[in-house]
Amino acid sequence: ASVQPLMAEGIADGIDLYFEKKDMKKKVVSGEAAEKMNTLLEIIGEGFIYPAEAQKEQWAVSVLDLKTGAEGDLNGDVKMASASVMKVFLMATIYDRVCYPASEDRHISFEESYDGELKQLITDMITVSDNTAANTLLERLGNGDATAGMAVVNEFCQENGYTQTSFGRKFLEAPATGDNWTSANDCRNLLASIWQGTCVNAEASGKMLEYLKNQTVPGKFRLVFRIRMRLQQIRPENWPVITDSMWKMILQL
Secondary structure, eight states: OTHHHHHHHHHHHHHHHHHHHTTOSOOOOOHHHHHHHHHHHHHHIIIIIHHHHHTTOOOOEEEEOTTTOOEEEESTTOOEEOSTTHHHHHHHHHIIIIISOSSGGGOOOOOOSSTTHHHHHHHHHHHSOOHHHHHHHHHHHTTTOHHHHHHHHHHHHHHTTOTTOBOOSOTTOOOSSOOOEEOHHHHHHHHHHHHHTOSSOHHHHHHHHHHHHTOSSOHHHHHHHHHHHHHHHHOGGGOOOOOHHHHHTOEEO
8 A cells, every 4th residue: 555655646746747848837927027928918909909999899819839838819719700710610620529539429421523622622721711621521521511510619628628619600790590600719829729739639639730831821820920010110228038839829800
């Protein structure tokens, strides 16, 4: 019996070491990193969020520094009507339910009409933001019923803590009966899990990351760099030393 505490401690240490090597262990955020994050959010708020709110607009931003673990947001949990960023949640659901199901009863079959059809649809959906490909994937997730496919994505979101995210319509469809919703924090957390290799599993995350890197119309990333330049113009004398990794996770919805 006296050996059991040592065994338990050894197992716990081994698990901690595994997650640390995989960069999956939650980082202890230093005071300096937290201060830099607060300064960044203050600048973004003064330069973008608060002026937009004064004009009756609703903006949100969510930031994660992948190196330090510092994070923060402004209106990060506010649910907002969404467009193409929903495609990343759809992609993650496909990898969870079609490609790497946790059990047989969770598996959704995807019968390809030609070899490589699934890969081509995901490629078109993510790299060029093709709405037809995205709608086709929704329908195939629901065995021909897009509404059923949306329900599968919504289930994935709830299971994984993306509680402000849900599908209510197909892409480009008029929101007669529902709309597509998400939040800046949900988007940040999904992208972070893909980056860190914890979305579905490491192999699936790696494949999803490659699709995201191969975007041929990377408008959201270009927007990030325009924000960076504008922020430097607003407060150059107080601009903190921020790692480039922080900018990769800035989302404006």
